[in-house]
Amino acid sequence: MKEKVLTGGELTEAEAMSLANLNTDEYDKLLESAAEITDRFGSRNFDSCSIINARSGRCPEDCKWCAQSAHHKTDIAVYQLVDRDTCMALADYNHRRGIGRFSLVTSGRTLSGKALDTVCDYYRELSERESGMGLCASMGLLDSEALRRLHEAGVKRYHCNLETAPSHFPTLCSTHTIDDKIKTIEAAREAGMEVCSGGIIGMGxxxxxxxxxxxxxxxxxxxSIPINVLSPIPGTPLENAAPLSSRDILQTVAIFRMIHPHAVLRFAGGRALIDPETQRKALRIGINGSIMGDLLTTIGAQIDEDIAMIRECGYNFETPGE
Known part of the structure; x- marks a missing residue:
């Protein structure tokens, strides 16, 4: 299977499924195969991004993993759109630290009206201020017109996670479907944007x-494929979810690399739950991007610590002035 991927082929569904149940020797070979594929096809320039929780809480969707759902009783901050100065200051800080991309993320099913007008204004200003920084957006199930407006304002990449397998998704959310997400993703691509889509592992x-x-x-x-490891949040239905083992995490990363040899596999939420050695192994076998700094409703790793580990693992990460 490794040779098939290295020579430009794709795994069949049966081949991919065979990677789910492995003995110890097969598991070790899977990790080595994924590492070789990463070395062949992956860039050594680490793909970094940062996000700002631009609107928080009161979401009408009932996603069981999410602290921002109005269906759950959590202690997160609740607020409407952040002000312009906060947005610009955070973008500038991350740009000065060498982060390559910046995204506004808003809670809720979608974004429209005055709120959409405001974020488009923010993006137009960011396009002028933060030259060279990629602009991304994550604003739910937008329609074609809203996506077109974001692209015209300077957004180059739209993020919409599928979250999990189609067979598992209905057990975790009843207010929208994976087909709703795919429709948004297709509309974003038609509007001229790249697509970032991944999900969360550890949800049963x-x-x-x-x-x-x-x-x-x-x-x-x-x-770009963000791989989040569930961070169980008190007050959500998944608050007592069992943590994943290092083997579970690494096997998942390796499988994703075998199936997606050219995509950026991006560590996102839940990294604080992963020990440093497992993170380093993940960087060797497939992870070549990350969301850095604070995340949505949980704290991410510190940027300086991230950069040090990334460089230790052989990736390039340049900061201004170097």
């Missing part, structure tokens, strides 16, 4: 369902 899915998830993502061909 099987390894076979993670393979199903990776194969579903292959249908939409995202250039």
């Amino acid at each position: 899915e099987t390894m076979e369902q993670r393979v199903e998830f990776a194969l579903t993502l292959r249908r939409i061909r995202p250039v």
